[in-house]
Amino acid sequence: MYKKILVPLDGSGFAECSLEHVKAVTSGSSASKIILFSVVEPLSTETVYALTIAGDDLLRKAEMDNQTEARNYIGKVKNKLAKSGLKVETVVVDGRAAEEILDYAKNNKVDLIVMSTHGKSGISRWFFGSVAQKVLQHSPIPILLIAPSGCRAGT
Secondary structure, rough: OOOEEEEEEOOOOHHHHHHHHHHHHHHHHOOOOOEHHHHHHHOHHHHHHHHHHHOHHHHOOOOHHHHHHHHHHHHHHHHHHHOOOEEEEEEEEHHHHHHHHHHHHHHHOOOOEEEEEEOOOOHHHHHHOHHHHHHHHHOOOOOEEHHHHOOOOOO
């Protein structure tokens, strides 16, 4: 039923909580591909301004460093999952997380999105927004959301 599973990761421990659930889903399905997906968000306006004043090279370096950090992180996660015998690909893109997740899933015929929530509520959720909430509201593709309480000890 689920052949392509998209797993958005943001580098946080909460995001990685979804990985145990991905393993469980793939063990009971004919999933042929797991796509670990990371979005490098644009630098804040304040950061861009400060780096531009400090020198154009610093802005380019900061952007390249963010890309490199995301690729290194997602590569490590891929290696861990591959040791479990899973077929894993990685994708790192620039943009806004929710929009990029939705676009990738649609354009690449993903069958399931598995992602963790960060458990924010109240004013912090209102202020920062919720990527998981946006994806849930706008995705025509099934989504498995893992709440922080769904994390198992040691993961």
